[in-house]
């Protein structure tokens with residue numbers, strides 16, 4: 612079988628993979644009950660597996676990934692553990708130093724909303740009332756649980772990008788684990804809607820030049836933000852920002868930044884979706900998707916879904 616990812620054609624069957632059923636059993640068990648999306652035959656042919664993985668997806672080797680292109684001198688770090696990490700352009704950590712690379716997107720000529728962590732049961736309400744096109748960065752593990760919500764997001768003209776398979780902090784992972792997080796999210800999106808994502812948002816903004824070197828080999832680009840609503844803190848008891856503070860901050864940012872910018876939000880809970888709709892009114896309907904912000908492609912490639 613011939614498979615094409617951007618300009619990099621690769622043959623799925625060229626890589627022999629053996630994954631011990633024993634290794635994946637416990638993690639598979641945890642998500643099986645909720646999975647709605649059938650595991651496609653093309654993915655069985657390639658991986659030897661028959662069901663979607665759990666939160667620790669197995670690394671499946673890909674022949675277009677060249678490990679020599681991944682820097683070896685950038686150490687792994689846990690979220691918030693920045694002391695040992697060099698603050699330089701060689702490392703360029705967004706989570707530690709707010710560093711962005713020339714191919715990262717982090718703003719937009721027209722202030723626009725983006726939504727992470729879906730699809731969720733709260734997403735349909737957002738889709739029903741949103742007055743503009745937005746970009747949704749989804750988790751593969753959620754797409755296989757709620758494929759209909761994923762499809763209706765795309766069918767309403769929004770653009771969907773990857774937010775990894777299961778929301779790990781990538782700079783703390785081994786190269787193979789980072790690849791697994793990206794490849795399984797791509798396969799989930801391809802199996803749900805027959806397309807390969809171009810845009811990628813790292814969970815927790817966790818990205819450095821080691822993660823970028825892997826991402827680029829998939830033909831993908833990182834999308835960060837220049838305005839964080841901290842909407843998820845609404846769910847966090849004591850330290851929560853209240854809704855009014857979020858609206859005031861959005862208004863201030865809109866004025867101070869002359870209507871430019873990229874807003875980070877989450878379509879995970881009813882409460883963050885309600886905030887998103889109010890923010891939608893404040894920002895206004897003339898928003899852009901990430902590819903519109905930079906004049907890029909919506910997806911690397913589209914397929915006619917075969918069953």
Ligand SMILES: *[C@@H]1O[C@H](CO)[C@@H](O)[C@H](O)[C@H]1NC(C)=O
Nearest residue numbers: 614653798801914915916917
């Ligand atoms: C995408 O899905 C198609 C089937 O619809 C399959 O032939 C192709 O190999 C898949 N590619 C990737 C990269 O998942």
Ligand SMILES: [Zn+2]
Nearest residue numbers: 727728814815
């Ligand atoms: Zn997230």
